[in-house]
Amino acid sequence: MSEEQCIEREDRFDIDETVYRNFNIKNKINIWHDIFNCSQAQVGDTLLILNQRIDTPFVVFKRLWEARPIHVCADGATNRLYEYLQEQQKFHELSGDVIREKYLPDFIVGDLDSITDDVRQYYSERGVVILEQHSQYATDFTKCLKLILLNANSKTFNNFLQNKKQEENLGIDSSHGLLDMCDDLRQHHTVLPHRVNVLALGAIGGRFDQTINSITELYNARRDNPEMTLTFLTDTDIIMLVASGGTSIEYSNPPLLPTNKVFRDYVLGNCGLLPIGEEVIVSQTYGLKWDVINWPSSIRSGRVSSNNRFASRDKCYIESDRDIVMNIEYYPDKLAEYVSM
């Protein structure tokens, strides 16, 4: 293995395509297409809302919601959705309840100790499937991820959904029925037929134990449910687990939008490569302001690549021996302008 290097680049440069072409790209992530526009969503793709205040500009929220077929609220997150939509209703000076009626989740899941009675009744009357899971050995977030996998992949679960709507909790055991059904599904399939992309709001920030548990879910999903791609969106960052091997992260201008503002420059800020789970050797990056080669990175050794940024104009390559958490800063108000075009 050659010696470790860190190369400081110009603030903006064009990558050498002949170099890029030789990289062993196993995964591609396109920030506009896969996260914000999501034009090729698959049947199980889900917007998952967790229990923190929603502050997303409404045009962005609308896009995130409308681009995905499935919408899930974890317990108390339902209150947050209800409040957020009420605020939007007031802000847009609309009468009645039109906005809230339009954004009904498909599922509400959890131990249901945080959702208020009023909010629960509101959604129950409108036919939203509410699933109680009381286990005290899994968080509401975990329970939601199980539900999302079952909804996309389990015939048994879909039978329950179609035929047992009148039964209490769809006839599913209210302690850990979803967890058991998921274990069962896994025992019968080594690979699940449908991939699911989950974008979660409210997973990071706020309480520290919840935040660390959310990071743990990134690693759990990769290990136990490789058909699931989990991404977090906060008011400042996109957060994901970049897989070991080679990944190309693409952020070229959204096609066909009438703008001379460059998506990279206007919407995206700093980024970090964060070896939160374990030591990672970042074997090669190409396209960052501070590119590295054979760079051992760990929290314990005190070497993480924070305060970095994309310097290449449209894409960047990351290769490492293990999965590594990445955050990409974005500016919600600037994104709102792009989304409204």
Ligand SMILES: Nc1ncnc2c1ncn2[C@@H]1O[C@H](COP(=O)(O)OP(=O)(O)OP(=O)(O)O)[C@@H](O)[C@H]1O
């Ligand atoms: N302060 C917070 N910071 C980060 N994430 C949060 C926070 N509060 C809740 N969450 C996320 O939202 C989910 C649902 O939250 P809720 O408040 O309904 O349940 P909880 O009783 O706090 O958590 P759980 O039942 O999962 O332990 C949690 O599982 C967690 O993933």
Ligand SMILES: Cc1ncc(C[n+]2csc(CCO)c2C)c(N)n1
């Ligand atoms: C070692 C251990 N630590 C904490 C908990 C508590 N806990 C973890 S998830 C959860 C559900 C919250 O809705 C609760 C109470 C546990 N069970 N085991």
